[in-house]
Amino acid sequence: MSERLYIFDTTLRDGEQSPGASMTRDEKIRIARQLEKLGVDIIEAGFAAASPGDAESINAIAEAIKESTICSLARANERDIRAAGEAIKPAARGRIHTFIATSPIHMEKKLRMQPDQVVEAAVAAVKLARQYTDDVEFSAEDALRSEPDFLCRIFDAVIKAGARTINVPDTVGYAVPHLTTEFFRKLIEGTPNSDQVIWSAHCHNDLGMAVANSLAAVMGGARQVECTINGLGERAGNAALEEIVMAVRTRCDVFDLETRIDxxxxxxxxxxxxxxxxxxxxxxxxxxxxNAFAHESGIHQDGVLKHRETYEIMSAESVGWSQNKLTLGKLSGRNAFRTRLQELGILPEGEEALNAAFARFKELADKKREIFDEDLRALLGDSGPDATERYRLISLKVVSETGEQPTANLVMGAQGEEHRVVAHGAGPVDAVFKAIESVAQSGADLLLYSVNAVTAGTDSQAEVTVRLSLDDMVVNGQGADIDVLVASTEAYISALNRLTTEAGRAHPQA
Incomplete structure (x- = not known):
């Protein structure tokens, strides 16, 4: 019987630290439900003390999710621990993940604490966390640049205080694989009662080795890996869940471990x-x-056609690529629509939200003959107009002619008033954005404008992302429509609305 490898997903916490990747409460619930469907063991839902919004999101996720453990991050202080404990209260299984820095540079320059004080704070945090849950995880921030003897000392102390999981994070992506394996072995051998806890790895991708270091930690004795979907995360990101899971599954001859991931x-x-x-x-x-399963070379194509395993070590179907199938049409009813969204794990909360999504689906079905699962995901990703939002699109007309400067005629709602504006630009999108800014006058900088075709064909929905920066805040806005200019307009307005409603949040990194 193979040993169990626990998958700890931190997309909703560490992944959200990517610039502009902040998510609404409803978006986090949708993601959490998909992670539960995926079979993730622990979902780190956020950092409760960061903001009331984070605490509310964790609490809502704890109420919604039944199969996965719901976790909140907390620094090693009373305020953070109590906020985390309250946030996870509704969870069927709740965890508090508390941390403190242990490397010499962090203790001296950031914490301004002596090693004895760090150990004392860690023990106190674990003991307090145990008042809320028996499932307490302790992390030594910047562990891979910490002294091994000191780590063994603090780990021994927190295990005695009641920690069930010991996390050894490579906070700055400094590690290399072969040294990581030895580092974990040394820690596990040198820590008393090391067999009473699960050892965990949390690796960042600054040198492009987060997955390699995570797997090296597993070879050294780690039985929990902390990761994110798509490797999303601070700076260069975190270890990618999909790569770790498929590496363990594909190379079972090396790892001999099982996960409960579907x-x-x-x-x-x-x-x-x-x-x-x-x-x-x-x-x-x-x-x-x-392109993960695409073969351009004639030699490769010939080999795959004769026997798939000549050039494919896993099948596209095994990771879900068969999901892009024709699903619904304009004659499909509301019940069929609801059922398919439920199957996809993207059913919105409440009848009002479902009705609004169904109305947008009907509008799309009138424009697009074939609707695929990808269209439905884009449809739910674009939540449509909200009466409470500061800005909204009413109508748009864009004229673009060879040799002439493009012109955008925009009717836009702003704070309950209707504004009609005309703007010119270097291109049609530039004209649209200038028209929006002539009303909003936000002063924001455009950091990213990205267009992605959701499905194949010229009638594909365009999924547009706009990233704006203002002062210390970075936000993303999304829009989806068959008309790329409408999608671009909605994406820019979505980003503006986020700029006006979101407060900056501090996310300590672990």
């Missing part, structure tokens, strides 16, 4: 995350990239 849900999860965050998946990305 791998056919990997691609749907990847596409959902990409749609909500606005972070596209590069075509050559392992496992979930559009």
């Amino acid at each position: 791998t056919t849900q990997i691609v749907p999860a990847s596409k959902l995350i990409s749609s909500i965050t606005g972070y596209p998946v590069q075509p050559n990305k392992a496992v979930v990239g559009a």
